[in-house]
Structure formats: structure tokens, C-alpha cells
Amino acid sequence: MAENAAISATDTSGGGAPTPMMAQYIEIKAANADSLLFYRMGDFYELFFEDAAVAARALGIALTKRGKHLGQDIPMAGVPVVSADEYLAKLISLGHRVAVCEQVEDPAEAKKRGGKSVVRRDVVRLVTPGTITEEALLEPGRPNHVAAMARLGGANGAFAIAWAELSTGAFAVRSTEAGRLLADIRAIDPAELVVGDALFHDEALKPVFASLGRLARPEPASLFDGATAEGRLARFFDVATMGGFGDFARAELAAAAGLLAYLARTQVAARPPLGRLARVETGETMLIDPATRASLELTRSVAGRREGSLLGAVDRTVTGAGSRLLAARIANPLAKAAAIARRHDAVSFLLAERRLGDALRAGLKGLPDGERALSRVALGRGGPRDLGALRTFLEGARETAAVLAGAEALTHELGEAAGQLRALPGDLEAELSRTLGDDLPLQKRDGGFVAAGAIPDLDEARSLRDESRRVIMELQATYAAETGIRSLKIKHNNVLGYFIEVAEAQAGALNGTEEARRRFFHRQTMANCMRFSTGELADLESRIAAAAATALKLELDAFERLVVLVCEAAAPIRDAAQALAVLDVSAALADLASAENWTRPLVDDSLAFRIEGGRHPVVEAALKSGSGDPFVPNDCDLSGEAGSHRGGAIWLVTGPNMGGKSTFLRQNALIAVLAQAGSFVPAATAHLGTVDRLFSRVGASDDLAEGRSTFMVEMVETAAILNQAGPRSLVILDEIGRGTSTYDGLSIAFAAVEHLHEVNRCRALFATHFHEMTALSARLDRLSNATMRVKEWQGDVVFLHEVRPGTADRSYGIQVAKLAGLPPRVVTRARDVLRQLERSGEGRRAAFVDDLPLFSAAASRQEPAAPAEPPAAVEALKSLDLDALSPREALDALYRLKAMT
Numbered sequence: 001m002a003e004n005a006a007i008s009a010t011d012t013s014g015g016g017a018p019t020p021m022m023a024q025y026i027e028i029k030a031a032n033a034d035s036l037l038f039y040r041m042g043d044f045y046e047l048f049f050e051d052a053a054v055a056a057r058a059l060g061i062a063l064t065k066r067g068k069h070l071g072q073d074i075p076m077a078g079v080p081v082v083s084a085d086e087y088l089a090k091l092i093s094l095g096h097r098v099a100v101c102e103q104v105e106d107p108a109e110a111k112k113r114g115g116k117s118v119v120r121r122d123v124v125r126l127v128t129p130g131t132i133t134e135e136a137l138l139e140p141g142r143p144n145h146v147a148a149m150a151r152l153g154g155a156n157g158a159f160a161i162a163w164a165e166l167s168t169g170a171f172a173v174r175s176t177e178a179g180r181l182l183a184d185i186r187a188i189d190p191a192e193l194v195v196g197d198a199l200f201h202d203e204a205l206k207p208v209f210a211s212l213g214r215l216a217r218p219e220p221a222s223l224f225d226g227a228t229a230e231g232r233l234a235r236f237f238d239v240a241t242m243g244g245f246g247d248f249a250r251a252e253l254a255a256a257a258g259l260l261a262y263l264a265r266t267q268v269a270a271r272p273p274l275g276r277l278a279r280v281e282t283g284e285t286m287l288i289d290p291a292t293r294a295s296l297e298l299t300r301s302v303a304g305r306r307e308g309s310l311l312g313a314v315d316r317t318v319t320g321a322g323s324r325l326l327a328a329r330i331a332n333p334l335a336k337a338a339a340i341a342r343r344h345d346a347v348s349f350l351l352a353e354r355r356l357g358d359a360l361r362a363g364l365k366g367l368p369d370g371e372r373a374l375s376r377v378a379l380g381r382g383g384p385r386d387l388g389a390l391r392t393f394l395e396g397a398r399e400t401a402a403v404l405a406g407a408e409a410l411t412h413e414l415g416e417a418a419g420q421l422r423a424l425p426g427d428l429e430a431e432l433s434r435t436l437g438d439d440l441p442l443q444k445r446d447g448g449f450v451a452a453g454a455i456p457d458l459d460e461a462r463s464l465r466d467e468s469r470r471v472i473m474e475l476q477a478t479y480a481a482e483t484g485i486r487s488l489k490i491k492h493n494n495v496l497g498y499f500i501e502v503a504e505a506q507a508g509a510l511n512g513t514e515e516a517r518r519r520f521f522h523r524q525t526m527a528n529c530m531r532f533s534t535g536e537l538a539d540l541e542s543r544i545a546a547a548a549a550t551a552l553k554l555e556l557d558a559f560e561r562l563v564v565l566v567c568e569a570a571a572p573i574r575d576a577a578q579a580l581a582v583l584d585v586s587a588a589l590a591d592l593a594s595a596e597n598w599t600r601p602l603v604d605d606s607l608a609f610r611i612e613g614g615r616h617p618v619v620e621a622a623l624k625s626g627s628g629d630p631f632v633p634n635d636c637d638l639s640g641e642a643g644s645h646r647g648g649a650i651w652l653v654t655g656p657n658m659g660g661k662s663t664f665l666r667q668n669a670l671i672a673v674l675a676q677a678g679s680f681v682p683a684a685t686a687h688l689g690t691v692d693r694l695f696s697r698v699g700a701s702d703d704l705a706e707g708r709s710t711f712m713v714e715m716v717e718t719a720a721i722l723n724q725a726g727p728r729s730l731v732i733l734d735e736i737g738r739g740t741s742t743y744d745g746l747s748i749a750f751a752a753v754e755h756l757h758e759v760n761r762c763r764a765l766f767a768t769h770f771h772e773m774t775a776l777s778a779r780l781d782r783l784s785n786a787t788m789r790v791k792e793w794q795g796d797v798v799f800l801h802e803v804r805p806g807t808a809d810r811s812y813g814i815q816v817a818k819l820a821g822l823p824p825r826v827v828t829r830a831r832d833v834l835r836q837l838e839r840s841g842e843g844r845r846a847a848f849v850d851d852l853p854l855f856s857a858a859a860s861r862q863e864p865a866a867p868a869e870p871p872a873a874v875e876a877l878k879s880l881d882l883d884a885l886s887p888r889e890a891l892d893a894l895y896r897l898k899a900m901t
């Protein structure tokens with residue numbers, strides 16, 4: 001209260017020095033200029049000046065004013081501490097950073113320094129998109145990564161990216177190159193990427209940072225200092241050298257140390273709880289370029305949601321950690337056959353042992369998020385419920401280990417998971433169970449979370465407190481009898497503590513006589529009642545307060561003891577959480593495979609790509625829940641010849657609009673992603689040689705933010721594919737060359753297919769509306785034509801969605817346009833134009849289009865007129881022999897022609 005007064009008591013006459021509190025605010029704000037400052041005042045976080053305006057706009061809260069600074073009103077907005085999480089979530093999702101500034105001393109301490117002293121405050125944490133840990137701010141099934149990028153050795157130096165998940169403790173690093181920076185960053189999908197400021201402003205990387213937008217932010221280059229990086233990491237992990245963790249490149253150490261320094265900055269006092277630094281080898285995972293990732297909608301639909309994405313269609317996990325692991329696997333499919341087979345083995349095993357899989361899922365369902373609770377506890381942000389969550393988590397882990405113990409011959413992955421579960425220290429679970437009660441408060445300061453019987457001293461303090469409360473109730477009865485006031489009550493509030501309350505009219509019994517006044521002393525007069533106390537009551541009160549303080553202190557001590565135990569067991573808890581996630585994912589994929597009739601793909605080092613009866617998992621699911629139409633399965637074979645180095649095959653797919661070309665193309669890419677992510681696939685059989693890079697160009701949209709038109713985007717993406725695809729790549733190209741004139745487009749498409757066949761030699765699917773291209777199959781021996789079957793029925797087209805060898809004879813674009821509801825006169829007119837085009841022959845098509853009268857002039861007719869005869873003037877002109885004419889005859893001819901028009 002006194003503090004609020006200090007703000008409003010600012011010099012209101014205008015100008016003058018700020019109050020001590022404003023001076024403190026201004027100093028802290030200056031040190032955190034790029035964040036909104038949440039300045040703690042009592043039960044509120046207050047924002048001032050520009051921050052207040054920004055927050056009021058973003059959060060829809062009231063903008064008020066408080067006091068003056070330099071003669072101007074100080075704008076202010078505030079959020080209650082109890083609901084701060086919600087507001088934080090909103091601000092973070094809008095891209096803000098928030099510095100949380102708390103009171104770091106007791107107001108009583110400040111008072112001791114003198115009446116005008118301000119309570120000491122400090123920023124205790126920077127809340128940024130990548131460093132949130134609160135359950136309310138995180139999505140259970142989505143990893144929340146913070147990443148850092150470093151380059152060592154100047155412009156042509158080596159790049160590395162480190163990333164961590166503060167909420168789970170995952171910490172990893174990989175090397176990368178300028179050409180694949182964006183692909184690798186998108187694969188990690190960070191919520192925030194920090195970069196040394198010099199690198200951030202490097203001209204050559206401008207497109208990368210432009211594409212990342214506000215995801216990337218500069219930090220002082222000193223965070224990434226290569227010379228001290230290894231030492232800083234070793235100190236953090238408390239080891240002599242980082243060699244024991246892996247063979248790290250120098251840039252990798254710099255990126256990891258930079259990330260650590262950034263985390264230390266955002267967490268201020270708390271030590272970021274990170275697990276061992278893992279190194280991801282280039283080549284371990286399939287490289288998926290950013291455009292492909294976005295267009296295939298692997299973990300997010302184009303609209304940015306999980307629904308409609310591949311992940312949304314296949315995720316049957318029952319825990320948040322399982323869902324995050326599945327998301328990470330789909331976002332980063334493996335590229336090594338042996339590692340992929342290990343995942344398939346686990347799914348096969350659980351598919352064969354359905355009862356085991358079901359038991360695992362039943363046990364995992366509803367288990368709390370152990371790794372996220374652990375991280376909050378380790379960061380000093382945990383409450384009793386986090387400890388309770390860990391207790392339940394450890395119980396679940398033990399029971400899961402018991403379920404697995406009954407199984408024979410577990411596969412490699414499942415066996416490893418079982419081992420990690422067995423390695424959990426049993427005494428921690430026992431200690432948590434023994435100490436914690438059942439009904440846990442959110443905040444430790446509320447007390448009441450330690451179980452009765454766990455700590456004898458606590459039981460004693462509690463019974464003293466409870467006994468005293470009972471005595472107070474007895475006192476109330478005694479006083480009521482003594483004074484004859486039946487409505488006399490003993491109440492409690494935070495200002496007075498315990499007091500006796502009687503109606504004003506009856507107060508005479510307590511203050512009417514000298515004797516009464518000696519016993520009952522007056523405390524407060526309210527509108528209708530009076531409040532009194534007695535020596536006994538004050539005595540009891542201090543006993544209760546002392547007992548309550550003792551009880552709370554004992555509980556807080558117990559809390560800290562448990563926190564220490566939990567932190568000591570952080571590594572095995574984290575491993576166990578990963579193990580449960582692996583079990584969840586494997587059992588979920590087995591469940592999916594069985595329910596949807598998916599099959600185990602054979603993935604090896606060949607150049608095969610042979611899929612029989614393949615389906616598109618998202619479209620199939622949509623059909624099932626929508627029209628109920630069955631999905632038509634289709635084969636695809638792009639296999640390169642075994643043992644030859646000639647490369648993979650290309651299918652050129654033609655067919656009508658809406659025939660299912662895009663679906664077919666995408667389903668084959670998705671089958672490759674699923675197979676290499678370790679899942680079974682929606683097909684009757686599938687044999688794939690590992691795909692090391694996946695490229696897909698399907699559909700395009702303007703990238704106006706980067707100032708590129710649709711056609712430009714299409715060409716940039718096509719260029720990336722033709723420049724980068726290799727013999728192990730899988731390339732999906734849908735309607736290249738659509739965004740420009742017919743001949744330009746056709747020429748580009750032609751040349752692109754030739755390049756894929758002759759230079760890239762990759763396995764590829766190429767869908768096109770240019771039927772002229774099908775002739776290429778005669779020249780390119782690994783190119784085959786495929787088409788989508790349709791049936792014509794009473795002038796309409798029926799799509800069969802069946803892929804068969806051969807070429808489409810026409811596009812059926814007009815029939816599709818009719819289905820789409822184009823006005824009948826437009827359809828009729830289009831048919832007319834098409835007929836003329838077809839009649840006029842391929843070679844003259846362009847000229848003919850140019851000669852056509854404008855649509856607006858012709859469209860006024862409902863039915864098209866019959867094609868006109870050539871005008872007589874033209875016939876006459878044709879018959880003239882110009883070389884045989886004299887100038888005079890030429891002039892006459894001109895007059896004749898003029899008269900004919």
C-alpha cells in the first residue's frame with residue numbers, strides 16, 4: 001500500500017525528479033529495453049509508459065494512469081499475479097518477450113532502511129517464446145524448442161545449430177551448411193532462434209532471416225565465443241572435457257555454449273536443467289527442404305494447425321510426451337535403414353502382442369508429463385502438484401516396467417526402454433508417496449501438502465494449531481454465555497487477526513462497565529457492529545500463528561528436501577520419460593497399423609520405390625469421416641534397376657483436373673516419410689530404398705512478404721530441386737510451369753523432366769497438364785507415363801481415381817469447371833473456344849488465341865454462333881499477285897478492298 005502511494009505521490013506539479021520507485025522502475029526497464037516489464041506491486045504486475053499501452057492493446061485490459069513523470073501522466077496497466085500465466089501466454093504468442101520483475105526482499109526490510117526506501121526488486125526471469133515451462137503456456141503434444149546458431153571461421157566458416165527444450169531438458173546440436181540452414185532450422189521447428197549479432201546482420205544470410213521473421217533474434221556475439229565455448233560447456237556439465245559426450249566440431253560447441261549462455265540470461269538465477277548434449281550426425285535424417293515440409297503438411301496444415309496434417313491423422317498416442325516424440329519423428333524421418341528397422345521391429349512386436357500393447361496404452365493413459373514437471377521443479381518454479389505429478393509418473397513407470405517384465409524377447413528399442421524404466425531409483429517414488437498428501441495445493445506457500453504422519457514435528461505443530469482453533473470455538477461459547485449475547489462470534493481477518501464481534505446494540509455487555517472493559521478491549525467499530533479482543537484470545541492467536549508458521553516452515557523444508565532428491569534423479573527420470581514416450585509411440589503406431597490395415601514397409605539400401613495399393617492417410621481419413629466414399633488405392637513403382645547406377649524411374653502423370661494427381665503424388669511422399677519415421681504405411685506392400693532427401697513442389701502461393709510472385713516462387717523451388725536432388729532423392733513435382741504462358745511453361749516442364757532424368761537421376765513423380773510431354777517417354781528410357789482414369793457419362797466426367805499406365809487424352813477442365821458451378825454461359829462459351837482451338841491445330845494455337853474476339857464482346861450471346869466464313873475482303877486480298885501490280889493498279893485494289901469492308 002505504502003508503495004502504491006509512493007507512485008501516486010510523484011511530483012504532480014510537473015517536472016522534477018521521479019519518486020524513488022519510479023527511479024527504480026526506470027533503471028530496471030532500461031536494462032530490459034527489448035522486453036515488456038512486469039513490475040511486481042502487491043498482487044499485481046504493473047506495466048508503465050509505452051509497455052502499458054502495448055499490453056493494454058494486446059490483452060484488452062484497461063489503460064489507466066498513475067502519478068506524473070516529467071510533467072506527463074504515467075500510463076499504467078496491470079494484470080493480477082494469480083492469472084498472470086494467461087496474459088503471459090497471449091503476449092508470448094504475439095511475439096513479445098516479458099521480463100518478470102519481483103520484489104526480492106521483505107517490505108519490512110526496506111522499512112528498516114528508512115521510511116522512503118523502496119522494496120528491492122529484480123528481474124528474476126525473461127519469458128520468451130522458446131523458454132516457457134508453465135503447463136498453461138505449453139501445448140502438451142508439441143515440443144517447444146529454443147535454438148541457437150553459430151558460425152566459426154568467417155564467411156565460409158562452419159555452421160552449427162544447437163537446440164534445447166527447457167520444459168523437458170532435451171539438448172542437442174548438429175553441424176550444417178549455408179545451403180541447408182533453413183531446412184535444418186525448420187526441421188527443428190524452434191519457437192525462437194538466437195544468433196550472434198554479427199551473423200544476424202550478415203548480408204549473405206539475409207534471405208534466411210527474412211524467411212524466419214521474428215523467430216530469429218540477435219544476441220551479443222560474445223555468447224558464441226568459440227575460444228571459451230568448450231570450457232563453459234564443461235563447467236556446466238561439471239566434466240573435465242566435452243569429449244565424453246561425443247566428438248563435437250568447434251562450431252557445434254560454440255552454438256551449444258551460446259544457447260546455454262542465452263538460457264542462463266533468460267532464467268537469471270536458475271540453472272537451466274538440461275540433459276546431456278546429444279550430437280545429431282548429418283545424414284542420420286532425411287533432409288526435407290522448407291517448401292516441401294510446408295507443402296506436405298507433415299506436422300502442421302497450411303493453415304498452421306495440427307488437424308489436417310499428417311501428424312494429426314496418425315497420432316494415436318496417449319501421453320503428451322508420446323505425442324511430442326511422434327511429432328519429432330515425423331518432422332525428422334531417419335535415413336539409415338538399420339535405425340529405421342529398429343523402430344519397425346518395435347511396432348511389429350506390439351502388433352503381434354496386442355494384449356501387451358493395449359496394457360501399455362492403458363497404463364500410460366492419463367500419466368502426468370514427468371519431464372515437464374521435472375523441469376519446473378529443477379528451475380525452482382515447481383509447486384506441490386509438480387511433485388505430485390512426479391510421484392504418479394514414477395508409479396506409472398514402475399507399473400509399466402512390470403508389464404514389460406512379463407514379455408519375452410523384447411525388441412532392441414523396447415528392451416532399451418524397459419532397461420531405462422528399471423533404472424529409476426525406487427526410493428524416490430517411496431519418499432514422494434510417503435511425504436506428499438493427496439490433495440495438493442498449487443503453491444507451496446499455501447502449505448497443507450505434506451501427508452499426516454510423514455513428519456512428527458509437523459503433526460505436532462498442526463495439532464497445536466488445530467487444538468487452538470478448537471479452544472477458540474470453546475471460548476466463543478464461553479463468552480456468549482458470559483455476556484448473554486447468543487450471536488457473539490469470534491472471527492478472523494488478515495488485519496485484526498482473531499476478534500470478538502457483536503452487534504452494536506449489544507456491545508454494552510462488553511464495554512458497559514469498568515470490569516467488562518478490563519476483560520474485553522475495544523478494537524474496531526464498524527457500521528453495525530463492534531469488535532473486541534481479550535488477553536486469552538490474543539494469547540491463543542499468537543500460539544496459532546506460531547504453530548502455523550512452524551508447520552509451514554516444516555512443510556517448506558520438506559518440499560526443498562524432495563526437490564533436491566528429484567534433481568539428483570533428474571537424469572534417470574528424463575530417460576524414463578523418454579522410454580515411456582517410445583513405448584507410447586510404438587504402441588500407438590501398432591494400434592494405428594492394426595485399425596487402418598497398414599503394413600510394414602521394407603526399407604533397405606536399394607533404390608527401390610515399389611508401393612502396391614498405396615493410400616493417402618489424410619485424404620482417406622477425410623473421406624471416411626465425410627462422404628464415406630472409399631479411397632481408391634494405387635500402385636507406384638519408381639525403382640531404379642538393382643545393381644545399376646543409372647538412377648531411379650520417373651512417372652509422368654497426366655489426367656483430368658480433380659482426377660487425383662496431387663493426392664497420388666503426395667501419398668507416395670507421405671509413405672516415404674512415414675516409413676522412414678518408423679511407422680507402418682498405408683499400403684498393401686511397400687519396398688523402399690532409403691530416401692536421403694525429399695523434395696516436393698505441389699501448389700504454390702504468392703510470397704508477397706518476400707516480394708516474389710507465384711511463378712517466381714515456383715521457379716525458385718524448382719531450381720532448388722534441380723540443383724540439389726541426387727540419386728537417393730525422391731522428387732515430387734506437380735504442374736511445373738503452370739504460372740506462365742503455355743509455351744514457356746511447357747518448355748520449362750520439358751527441360752525440367754529431362755534434367756531430372758539425365759542429371760539428377762532420382763526417383764520422381766511429375767504431374768502435368770501438358771499432354772505434349774508424354775511423348776518424352778519415347779526418348780527417356782526410365783520415364784513412363786501414367787494417367788488417372790475417368791469415365792464420361794452423359795457429357796459429364798466421373799473420376800475413378802485410378803492410376804494406370806498410359807496417357808490422358810484430354811483434361812476435362814471444362815467439365816470440372818461446370819461441376820464447380822461456373823455460370824452456364826461461361827461453360828458454353830468455353831466449350832466453343834475449346835472446339836475452335838482443337839480445330840485450329842496445335843501449331844497455330846497461340847496465334848489463334850490472340851485472334852479471338854474479346855470474351856466480353858462474345859459473351860453477350862447465350863449460344864455461340866457457328867464459326868464465321870473468312871470475309872470476302874480477305875479472300876480478295878489473298879488472290880492478289882502483288883509482284884504483278886503497277887502502282888496505279890495497287891491503289892485501285894486498295895480502294896476495292898476498302899469498299900468491301
Ligand SMILES: Nc1ncnc2c1ncn2[C@@H]1O[C@H](COP(=O)(O)OP(=O)(O)OP(=O)(O)O)[C@@H](O)[C@H]1O
Nearest residue numbers: 630631632633656657658659660661662663664801
Ligand atoms: N485415390 C483416391 N480415392 C478416392 N478419392 C480420391 C482419390 N484421389 C483423390 N481423390 C479425391 O479427389 C479430390 C481431388 O484430388 P486431387 O486434388 O489430387 O486432384 P488433381 O488431379 O490433383 O486435381 P488438379 O489437377 O485440379 O489439381 C481429392 O480431394 C479427393 O477427395
